[in-house]
Amino acid sequence: MNESLHESTHFMKMLTDFMPGMVGYWTKELRSTFANREYLSWLGKSKEEITGIAIRELLGDELFRKHEPYIRAALAGESQAFDYTLMLPNDETRETLVHYIPHRDGNEVLGLFVLILDIAERKNLEQAMISAAEKRQRLIGQELHDNLGQQIAAIAYQAQALERKIIASGSEGAAEIAAAIAAQAQNAVVQCKHLARGLLPLELESSSLADVLQAFAKRIALTYEIDCSFVCTGETVIDDDNLALNLYRIAQEASHNAIDHGGAQHLTISLETGKGEAGKGMFRLSICDDGCGLAGRDTKREAIPGLGIKIMQYRANQIGATLKLIPRAERGTEVLVERQAL
């Protein structure tokens, strides 16, 4: 009998010592009667030192106060589980999940089982998931704002042009339809922007950045009936898709700002590339307009309402470049994104 009790006590000790976590037992008077090896090591005490010790004395006033509500609730019969950052004796911290489990006998609670598990891996994974979700949302938002929104804005603009032409030809009924299309497209632009604000990109097909910018400039000129040219200098081809996409999106946003806000009639988009290892070379992208300019706005300090400039900044940071909005001496604004060879 004694031998079997000894065996089972030995087995229980071995079991709890090998468990990946801290295991302990507190009587309902909150005195310790058991702590496994890991619990003792965290407490920095021997088995003899903690047997019979009061929990408050052991944890200290501050720690006891933090845990007291959970302890009281467990003593009232309700299992408790909560995340807690433990301070280890060597001043390191550990992310844990603490369980206080009532030891019941019928309606009476005789004491508490304590189980403290290391959840650093789970926490890291959670953090990684949050970061990934945030990144994804930001990408969708940027895509909505920079791509879909701009395309619908172009439809609205063209519908307005159509309306004017129909009026000039004397067909009022058809002009009304064109006006309705323009209004709905404007509405869709606003909705896209609202969505993008809540979320906050990507495609650059098989063509090179220079080809894409060339086609873009042509499209802008046709759609908005303004003068828009593209100039490319330098012998290096930008072959990093992410870099090319970010530069393209910056050119898109800067151009639309120049037209929408500046009322620009002339736009020049220029791309200069320099020598350097693949993907790490120097580049300078500039979008110059002859619009009304930023009217003395300090875009670094002032709270600017829209998202476009912020997203351009974010994109420039992503590709290791700087972005500046420079008032032009003659008239208008220059958006300049540049990076030295890395």
Ligand SMILES: Nc1ncnc2c1ncn2[C@@H]1O[C@H](COP(=O)(O)OP(=O)(O)OP(=O)(O)O)[C@@H](O)[C@H]1O
């Ligand atoms: N080229 C420009 N010429 C004149 N004003 C500009 C120019 N670019 C930006 N601005 C001014 O800076 C403000 C902020 O631009 P930003 O692109 O951040 O936002 P937005 O265009 O108003 O909205 P969103 O880009 O979110 O659709 C604009 O509202 C406008 O007043």
Ligand SMILES: [Mg+2]
């Ligand atoms: Mg904008």
